[in-house]
Amino acid sequence: MARRVKSPPQPISDLDARKATILEAVVVEHIDTAQPVGSSSVAATSDLAVSPATVRTEMVALEREGYLAQPHTSAGRVPTDKGYRYFVDHLEAGVLGPAQQRQIREFFAHVRGEVEDVLEQTSLLLSRLTNYTSVVVGSGSGHASILSVQLVNLDARHHLLVTVFSDGSVTKHSVLASYEATPVEVREASRQLNALLIGTTFETKVQVPSRADTVAKLVREAVSVLRAEQPTFEGEQVYIGGSSRVAEVFEGVETVRKVLSILEQELLVVTLVEDILDKGVSVAIGSEHGYEPLSSCAVIVAPVSLDGENVGAVGLLGPTRMKYREVMAAAEAVSKHLTAHFGGDERG
Amino acid sequence: MARRVKSPPQPISDLDARKATILEAVVVEHIDTAQPVGSSSVAATSDLAVSPATVRTEMVALEREGYLAQPHTSAGRVPTDKGYRYFVDHLEAGVLGPAQQRQIREFFAHVRGEVEDVLEQTSLLLSRLTNYTSVVVGSGSGHASILSVQLVNLDARHHLLVTVFSDGSVTKHSVLASYEATPVEVREASRQLNALLIGTTFETKVQVPSRADTVAKLVREAVSVLRAEQPTFEGEQVYIGGSSRVAEVFEGVETVRKVLSILEQELLVVTLVEDILDKGVSVAIGSEHGYEPLSSCAVIVAPVSLDGENVGAVGLLGPTRMKYREVMAAAEAVSKHLTAHFGGDERG
DNA sequence: GTTAGCACTCGGTAAAATCGAGTGCTAACA
DNA sequence: TGTTAGCACTCGATTTTACCGAGTGCTAAC
Numbered sequence A, B: 001m002a003r004r005v006k007s008p009p010q011p012i013s014d015l016d017a018r019k020a021t022i023l024e025a026v027v028v029e030h031i032d033t034a035q036p037v038g039s040s041s042v043a044a045t046s047d048l049a050v051s052p053a054t055v056r057t058e059m060v061a062l063e064r065e066g067y068l069a070q071p072h073t074s075a076g077r078v079p080t081d082k083g084y085r086y087f088v089d090h091l092e093a094g095v096l097g098p099a100q101q102r103q104i105r106e107f108f109a110h111v112r113g114e115v116e117d118v119l120e121q122t123s124l125l126l127s128r129l130t131n132y133t134s135v136v137v138g139s140g141s142g143h144a145s146i147l148s149v150q151l152v153n154l155d156a157r158h159h160l161l162v163t164v165f166s167d168g169s170v171t172k173h174s175v176l177a178s179y180e181a182t183p184v185e186v187r188e189a190s191r192q193l194n195a196l197l198i199g200t201t202f203e204t205k206v207q208v209p210s211r212a213d214t215v216a217k218l219v220r221e222a223v224s225v226l227r228a229e230q231p232t233f234e235g236e237q238v239y240i241g242g243s244s245r246v247a248e249v250f251e252g253v254e255t256v257r258k259v260l261s262i263l264e265q266e267l268l269v270v271t272l273v274e275d276i277l278d279k280g281v282s283v284a285i286g287s288e289h290g291y292e293p294l295s296s297c298a299v300i301v302a303p304v305s306l307d308g309e310n311v312g313a314v315g316l317l318g319p320t321r322m323k324y325r326e327v328m329a330a331a332e333a334v335s336k337h338l339t340a341h342f343g344g345d346e347r348g
Numbered sequence C: 001g002t003t004a005g006c007a008c009t010c011g012g013t014a015a016a017a018t019c020g021a022g023t024g025c026t027a028a029c030a
Numbered sequence D: 001t002g003t004t005a006g007c008a009c010t011c012g013a014t015t016t017t018a019c020c021g022a023g024t025g026c027t028a029a030c
Helices: A017-033 A039-045 A052-064 A081-089 A098-110 A115-130 A183-197 A214-229 A245-249 A253-264 A266-278 A324-343 B017-033 B039-045 B052-064 B081-089 B098-110 B115-130 B183-197 B214-229 B245-249 B253-264 B266-278 B324-343
Strands: A133-138 A146-153 A158-165 A170-176 A237-241 A283-285 A297-306 A309-319 B133-138 B146-153 B158-165 B170-176 B237-241 B283-285 B297-306 B309-319
Touching (some): A017 A039, A017 A052, A017 A081, A081 A283, A081 A324, A098 A115, A115 A237, A115 A309, A115 A324, A133 A245, A133 A266, A146 A214, A158 A183, A158 A214, A158 B146, A158 B170, A170 B158, A170 B170, A183 A214, A245 A253, A245 A309, A245 B253, A253 B253, A266 A297, B017 B039, B017 B052, B017 B081, B081 B283, B098 B115, B098 B324, B115 B133, B115 B237, B115 B309, B115 B324, B133 B266, B146 B183, B158 B183, B158 B214, B170 B214, B183 B214, B237 B266, B245 B253, B245 B309, B253 B266, B266 B297, B266 B309, B297 B324, B309 B324
Antiparallel strands (some): A133 A237, A133 A309, A146 A158, A297 A309, B133 B237, B133 B309, B146 B158, B158 B170, B283 B297, B297 B309
């Protein structure tokens, strides 16, 4: 599968077949039951024909190598982040249940409207599909050019600068002037702004008129307002679906609080998702993403592209013991559909 | 104070002074400690010079009348919704701490940008100020008229309809045509749309051209796309601040989940807030608002107006045992500042 | 290398004991 | 008549104890 591309920081030494089987059994059962897994149940579950004692010996080794951990002496084993990582890296592609496949197809067959709406709906879909909290990020194409600029006057001093970009995004800015302007002057300023800005990007240098008349002042004002946004403007949008899942999926109020408070910070979420994508990985487990408050989370990310360029991502956030196979399959399916949706019939 | 205007469904019979004092003492202490309150601590706290035994007799009466409840036989008393209601209705206006006042002034002195941004920032301010989850609703003026319409073509078949309304809001709609149109035709359609729609509202009937040429088709398409939104378009925006507070303020995962899942439904939140405003009340306690999942919540709402018309509201959501006085003061202060902010210097 | 056997650990649960805050009632009191 | 001290009683919360058993590590035999 194309998902796991780069190896994690310290390449994980391959385990021999039996250790791998045991590790997998532990992970699978722990994901299912949320309980520490003992040697005997592994011996029973896995199709290795070995006794619990043998399994135990192997488990000691797996623990020494950092794949498993023991909550306390007389308990079973629990996977560590490294254990999950191994599991995920060696996961064969999951396949979606027919019901879910239908749900996705159905959704994309009927969804309509602006990109923003579609992304928001998609985040709800993902959350419904997986029972985890979903994150959908629209990155904006970054260097879109201006298709149209328009200055609309609300009253003599308040104007609205509406800008349309080639990627279909629209921004508005208030322009508050200290002098009055007539509708005619505003219209003229609008005309000049169009002439000046159409086809430019944020990088383009623009020669503003230096005259002192009202129209020129308006133009200068508008350009500067628009430019002022440049540093922060990335056109990113974040849609979070099913944040209430956080409360049902994590135990411990404190964890819930921490995770929620991360999700509140949209900028942070975008960064997180993009970091994971940047690394070419699609799953970040536990502390791999470096956000301490999310150390008990796993994040699964799949890119959405348009004309070969990354324009966004869908993500899912759950506990480290999340259902990787199903969720990865869902993320992949939805991202594919989304890519097709934007690449194909529509553009917003 | 102007806050509590209408009496609740069944008018609350006034309590005699001593009962009122006792009820208040119970409410105050319970809000503080989250524990059932016993007769002796009431006797000690309140400045009534009576023994616990007397307090107890009164408490029995208060319980019979529905103001207090007993979690179990040998515990202290806890206020019921009705008890909180009485408390709130007889609350003298709280006054904000100087630090908070400064924080608010500071905020409004420096906040800039579009209405949307201001509202979002405000919701964060409110949440920081009160340590509860905040809700800021911008209602949109409802019957704004169109100031400008513009059709921008992305490519031969995809166009973007950008509409500016008199209240400063901007909408965009994709117009996807089954035929190709030249830039010239698009520009002409844009011109005609302007002529056709400027000054109209959603209520206005519009005479669309019935010709069969590309321009006329585009115009018809655009008008119908715009009209299609009418039923849902209310221009409402919701900004929720500090949703992670939910996890620290309510006990019980299930409650947290329920509350969060309500907060996810923006439409529902708007309705809730507007319902509370409609009733002329500014606090809804427990089941007063009729949303079962929020039955352990209190919601405090204060309106934001522009030119005497309600254009939004700020709200705070906490447990029924929330710090009413402080929070009501904060809500009121912020709503006043917000009203002044929009009424005065800026318009977005 | 594998496994049966076994002593050992230790968290979880249940039962028992205890504590004490708070109650309702009653009888005495002003 | 309203207030209060006194008192028996209730009942959740906390602590204590005992115990169970899942699971371990080790060892000796296979």
